[in-house]
Amino acid sequence: MVTIKKSYSLLLFCIPLLAAAQPATQHLSFVVTMNNPEEHRFQVTMHLDQLPGDSVDLCLPVWTPGYYQLMDFVRNLSDFSVKDGRFRWIKPDSATWRLYARKGTPLTISYTIKAEKRFVANPYLGADHAYILPGGVFLYPRGRLTQPVKVRVVPAPGWDIATGLERHGDSYYARDFDQLYDAPILAGKLETLPVFTVRGVPHIFTGIDLGDFDKTAFVHDLQQVVEAGVAMMGDIPYDHYVFLAIGDGNGGIEHANSCSLSFSGKHFSTEAGRRRMLSFIAHEYFHLYNVKCIRPVESGPFDYQQENRTNLLWVSEGFTVYYEYLLNKRAGLITPDELFRSLEKNIAAYENTTGHSYQSLTEASYATWSYGPFGGSLERSISYYDKGPAVAMLLDLAIRHETANRHSLDDVMVLLYRKFYQQKKRGFSDAEFRQACETIAGASLDDVFSYATTTRDLDYNKYLAYAGLTLERQEKVFHIHPLPAADSLQNAIRDSWMR
Template sequence: MPSSFLPSPFPPSLCLDLRAPESHLVGVRLRYQPSRRQLRFALPAWTPGSYLIRDYVRQLEGLVIEQAGVEHQPRRVGPSQWELVLPGLEPLEIRYSILATELTVRTCHLDGDHGFLALAAVALELEGERWSPHRLVLELPPGWRPFVPLPADPEGTWTARDFDQLVDTPVEVGPHPCHSFSVAGVPHRWVSWGRTLAGNDPVEEDARWLADVEQVCLACCRLMGVERPAADHYLFVLHLNADGYGGLEHDTSTVLQYGRRRLARPDGRRKLLQLVAHEYLHQWNVRRLRPAELTPYSYGQAVVIPTLWFAEGITSYVDQLLPFSAGLGSLDGLLEDLGADLSRYLLTPGRAVQSLRQSGEEAWVKLYRADAHSPNNQISYYLKGAVLALVLDLHLRRHGSGLPAVLRHLWQRLGRVGRGYREADLIEAFAAGAPDLATLLPAWLDGVEDPPLAEHLADVGLSLESRRSETVWLGWQLQGRPEGLTVQRVVRDSPAQRAGLTVGDELLALNGWRLRQSEDLKAVLASVDPGAPLQVLYVRDGQVRSADLQPGPPAVEAWSLRIDPGAEPAAEARRQRWLALECP
C-alpha cells in the first residue's frame, strides 16, 4: 500500500441488490468514508484464473456518486477508471448497476431461477483501499439463499480481509439445496443449480456422489503430501446446464459448469469427477503455489506468464489420474481418456508452430480468442502442458523420483509461504529429481518438436495406436447446415487449402454430384479412384466458383492408448505405481 494512503476508518461496504431478477440487473451500492479528497477507482478488467481482458465495464451502467446529499458525476480517465475531487471527507456512496446476462464461471448471470456473480465484474477497486477489509451485503428475493465462501458475520453479512479476497469470492444465490460433507475434518458444501435429464438434483439422484467427491479431494491431499486441504472450508458450486463445460478456481471454492447431456453419457460422471479434481487441486497449484507474475494480481492489465504450462498443464495431466488413484473408475476408462488427449494433441497442426512457453505468454490474445484458424497456428498450454507433464513424470520415474515429489517440494518451499515461482524455480525443482532435465526441459518448452512420448510410454508398457481414415485426405472439416455443407476448418498445407478453399465456403457439388449432407460426400468419395483429382463446386460471397482438389492418401484420424502385450513384466509394476500417483 502506498505510504500516502491511510486505511479508511470505515472500510468499504459493498451492497448488492438482486431483488429484481427479471431485469437481469444487479443494483450496487458501495459505501465508505474517504481519507483524502482525491477519489480514484476502477473496475477490474479480468478475473484471476481466466487470462483474457474481459472489459467487465461493458456491463456497468448508471454510475453516480453521492456525498452529503449531493450527487456527483466522476470523470472517466480510462475505459474502466474514474476520478473525482471531493468537496469534503464525509461518507459517500457510489451507485451503479451491472447487467448480468452471461452465464459462465467468470461472468455474471441473474434471472428468475438463480443468480451468480463473479465479483471481479462487480466490485470497484478504490485507490488506497485494496488491503482494507471489505464488507459484503446481499439483498435477495424471498425464498432465496446465499452461498458465499466466506465466514458469515453475526448480522448475516460477510467480511473479506481485503479487496483480493472479495474478488476471489464467487456468489451463488437461489432456492437451491445445499449438501454438507467433510474432507479430513474440513467442512465442505456442495450446491447445484440445475437439474439432471431426469429432473432431479444431481446429488440427491446420485447417492454416492459426495462420498466419491470426498475421495477425490483426499487424493489431491495425498498428491501434495499433506493431511488436510489448504483451505479451512470449501464450497463447490455446480451449474448444470444444457451443454456447458468448465470451471474456475478460488482459494476456498470453485464454480463448475457441466452439461446435463454430458452427465448422462457413459463417461459423464467420470469426466465430472475429473473436473472436480482439476479445480480442487488448484487450491494448491495456481492459488497458493502461484506464478510470480501474479503476486500480486494486476486487475487492470494483462501480464505475461511464461509458466502457465505448469499452472494448468500439470493440473490437466493429474486430473485424470486423481479419481483413478482414489479407486474410482476403471483402467480402460483412464486409458481411453489419456489416449483421447494424446490424440487431440497429435492431430493439432499448431503444435509445430507455437512452442509451449509461447502458448502461455500469448494466452491473453490467442487461446481465449480462438477461431476457426487457431488449430493451425497455436497449441493449448492446457493440452501440450498435460502431454509434457506425462513425459516429465515418466522421465522422473526413470531416476527414482516422480511428479508428485516435485509438487510436494515446490509446495513446501514456495507455496506454503506464498512466494511466487518463476520458471527457474520450476526447472531447478525438476532437475533435482532428474539432472538432465536442466537441459531437456528448457528445450521442450522452447521447441515445437513433440516431446519423446513413445519411448516414455514404453517404460510403463503402453503404446500409441493409430487409426487411419477409410477415404482420401482432403484436409477440411465440414459443418452441416439447413442450406448444405459449409467449410468449418481448413488444415494448413492440406489439399483443401492448396485448392483455394477457405472457412465459410458452401459446398455445392463434388465431381458433378450434388452435396447436401455428409452422407452425400461419403458416397462420392467411396466411388472415386484414390489419388484422382476432384472438381469442387462451391459458393463464396454469393458467387459460384470451382476448384480442382488433389486428395492425399488416407490420414491418421485418431490415436488410442493401448497396453503393449509384448512389454516386459516390470513395465506393468511401473504402470501401476504411476497410475496410482506413487513415487518409486
C-alpha cells in the same frame, strides 16, 4: 466415509464463521440488491468511511481470476451516482471514476450492473438465480487492494446464498480485494448436497437446477477425489470449500476456496457423462492446489487493469488436466485403461493440429490473453490443455525413471507447495519451476523441457518405455499399450504410476 444428514449441512456453513477471527474495523462496504431479477440488473451501493486523500480512483477490473481474457466488464456499469454534493468526479478512462473531495469525507456511491449473459466468467441475474462474479460487480479504490471489504447481499425473496467468503452477521467479509475477487456469490433456490468432511474440513456442494441423479453416489465419488488430492499434497489450505453449481452450460473456474461449475445432473445418465463430470470437477478442485497455491509468480497478486501474462499456463492448466485423470484413477473412479484413453485423446488433439509445428507450450501460455487457450489462429497455434498433460506425463515418467521409482511429479508439486506457497509465500519463476523438477529428479531434464519451449516432436515411446508401455499411431488415432516384455523397474514404475 462420514455421512452427515442434510439438515446438518446448513449448520456447517456457519462453522468457519464461528472459528474465524473477527475482522478489523470495516471502512469499505458494498450492498448488492436485486429488486427485479428478471430485468438482469444488480443495484450496488458502495460506502467508504473516509476518503483516503483529496481524491480517489474507483476502478472496475478488466478481467477475473482464472479466466485469462479481457472481459470489458465496465460496459455493463451504468447509473453511477455520488450521494453527496461535496464531491465532483471525472472519468480519466473508461474503467475509472476519479472523485474529488476533502480528505476524510465519507463517500457513498451507487451504480447498476447489467448482468444478462449466463456464463461462468460473467455476472448474471435472472428470474431464478443470481451469480455475482465479483470482478464484474465491485469497484475497488486504486492502490487500496489490501483494504478489507464487507459485502451485504439482499437476495430476492426465498433465495439462499452460497459463497466461499466468511459470513459475519448479515454480511460477508473479505480480508482484501484479492479474496473478494476470487469468491463468487451464488443466490437462488439452492439445493445443498450432504456435506462431507476431509480431515475434519467441510466440503459443500450446492447450486441450482442440479436435476435428478444419484446424489449419494456422486457425493461419495467427489469425496474420494478430494481425499486423493489431499493425500497427495498432505495439507488442506482452507477451512471450508464450496462447489458452486451455477446451472447447465460450459466451463468452470477455480477460486480461492470454491469453484464455479457449469453443472447438470443430466450428464450422469450415462457412464461416460458421469466420468466426464467427475473429471471436470476434479480439474477445478485440483486448481485449488495447482494455481491458487502452486503458481507462477505472475499469477498473483494480480493487476486487475491489464493482462497478467505468464509462460507457464502449460503447467497451471496442462498439469491440472493430467492430475484430474490421476486423481480420478487414485479415487478408484476410472481404470488405468480409461486413464490411458484420456491421455490418448489429448495426444491426438495435439498431434493432429497443424499448429504443433508452429507454436510451443510457453508461447501458447503467453499468447492466451490475446487469442484464448489456442493462443492464435487455429492453423498456427496449439492448446496447452492438450500438449500440457502430454508433457506432464513425460516429465512424470522421466522423474520416476531417473530416481529408480523413488520420486514422481507428485513430489515436485509438494516441493513447490511447501517452498513457494508455504515458506516464501509467492509464486515461482520459470527457472525456479525447472529447478524444482530437476532437484526431485536428481538429473537434468533438458529433453523434457525442450518439449515445452520448442516445437520439437515428442518422443513419447522413450518415456512410456520407462513404464513398460508404448504408443502406437494409426493415422489420426493413438493407442497406449504394454510392451511385450518389461523388467522389474518398468513394472514397478507402471504399478506406482497407476496406483
